[in-house]
Amino acid sequence: MSSLKTRERLSEVRYEIRGELARRARELEAQGRRLIKLNIGNPGAFGFRAPEHLQRAIAERIADTDPYTHQQGLPAAREAIAAFHKQRGTPNATPERVFIGNGVSELIDLSLRALLNPGDEVLLPSPDYPLWSAATILNDGRPVYYRCAPENGFLPDPDEIEKLVSSRTRAIVLINPNNPTGAVYPRELLERIVAIAQRHKLLLMSDEIYDSILYDGAEFQPLAPLAGDVPCLSFGGLSKVHRACGWRVGWAVLSGDxxxxxxxxxxxxxxxxxxxxxxxxxxxxxxxxxxxxxxIAALCAPGGRLYEARRAVVDAVGASAHLSLVEPGGALYAFPSVTGAARVGFDDHAFALELLETEDVLVVPGSSFNVPYRTHFRATLLPQPDELREVFARIERVLDRHAERAQARQTAVA
Structure with missing residues (x-):
């Protein structure tokens, strides 16, 4: 018998966060190796718990959870989400325009399935969270990437975004605060992107799952209040801010005219x-x-666990001979770049594999986030600060070896 054929477009999809390197990590763990896994923003895996008052809210209503509910979600839950967005200034924030899903991931897929015809285009940030690219491709769309360059603090250039708009463009996606870079978008930048969507009649899709995870005075500006009558789909959930990934609770609010x-x-x-x-x-x-x-605020303030974890990474990169970093203003990640001699001939995937095999640390190659360069990697900020300091000491050892090999090659050529 011939093997079962799979969908051809799956060959265009990548999700290295749980991909080949993660599979190799499981093999090493089966051999008894103790790994430090920084590939997934999964608070519960690092000792965080969902707040007790959220746990009680479920426990007190567990007898009411057996039946299906309305496809858009429990009425009381949608009312709470609508009220929250109304407080933010979201126009037309009503329960009827709220959709609750099995995490934001499901809602991203559903919303793109609702929007796209074959060949339609979606403007995505580069780097992006790769689910956005995958969901676009698997719903027969075409990702078109706008640059969020490191030299610009990983913020996009609205003029570049507008130049990418074509007759097939249907939506502009924003991830704010950003995964993987931690960039937090200022109001003026968001206003200019709204104006592009208005001129070209595009749907705005704003992934705001990290909206309250902010550091050193960074301010989150929700997109919907700026969008006004422009159709805007705002995504949020319990996974990150409320440390309840396994509950699979996300929502999307459709605002605008x-x-x-x-x-x-x-x-x-x-x-x-x-x-x-x-x-x-x-x-x-x-x-x-x-x-x-x-x-969440106390965790992100000086002395809080997330703040101190971020500071440990910032300090480690500052002391490194081989790394540079645009300091994350929000979210749960750092996206360092390799510099200097270690950058010569550097390949992010080969580096991540060597780090895993020789130092028992799992990170995600930067190219997994749909960027054209191979000089970055993503690490989560969820471990304890001391553990992160140890991680970056191991990273430094690997990069020392890279630099030595690169210098040896240059000497041999000379």
Whole structure:
């Protein structure tokens, strides 16, 4: 018998965060090796817990979680999300325009499926979170990347974005605060991107899952209040700010002029109905998360665990002979660049594999985030600060070897 054929477009999809290197890491663990895995922004794997008042909210309603709910989510949960967005100034933030999904990941896929016809284009940041590229491709769209260059603090140039708009462009995607770079977008930049969407009649899609994870005075500006009547889909959830990844609770809020987005709203509703509903127990925690105690700010302030982890990485890179870093203003990651002699002939995937095999550390190659260069890697800020200092000491050892090999090659050529 011939082997089963798979969808051809899967060959265009990459997700190295859980890909080949992660599979090799599991093999090493099976051999008894103890690894430090910095590939996934998964707070629960590093000892973080979802806040107790969220756990209680689910426990108190667990007897009510057996039936399916409405395809867009529990009415009370959608009301809580709409109220939260209304406080932010989101126009037309009503429960009817809220969609709850099994994490933001599912909603990204559903929304692109609702939007795209074969060959339609989506403007994506480079670097991006690779699910956005994968979901575009698997829904028969075409990713078109706008640069977020390191020399510009990983912020995009709106003029470059507009030059990429074609007759097939349907949406502009923003990830703010950004994964993998930690960039936080200023208001003026967002206003210019809104103006592009308005001129070209594009849907704005704003991934804001890290909206409250901010450092050193960085300020988050939600996109929807600036978008006004321009259709905008804003994504949020419990996974990161509330450290509840496994609960799989995300939401999307459709704002802007309802007359411009009515057909898209119906398409989202239909696709939601086809998968029946999202995870019900976790939805009972949404109101407590959005309108209860703030449990993330202290973690991001000086002395807080995330703040001190970030500082450990910033200090380690500052002391390194081989690394540079645009300091992350938000989110849970750092995206360092290799510099100097170690950069000569550097390949991010080969480096990540060597780091894993020789130093028991797993990171994600920067090229996995759809950038044209191979000189960066992503590391999560979730481990304890001391562990991160140890990680970067190991990284330095690998880069020392890279630099020595590069210098040896240059000497041999000379």
């Amino acid at each position: 309802p007359l411009l987005s009515g057909e898209f709203h119906h398409a989202m509703d239909l696709l939601g109905a086809l998968r029946l509903c999202a995870n019900v127990p976790g939805q009972f925690a949404i109101e407590a998360a959005l309108h209860g105690e703030d449990t």
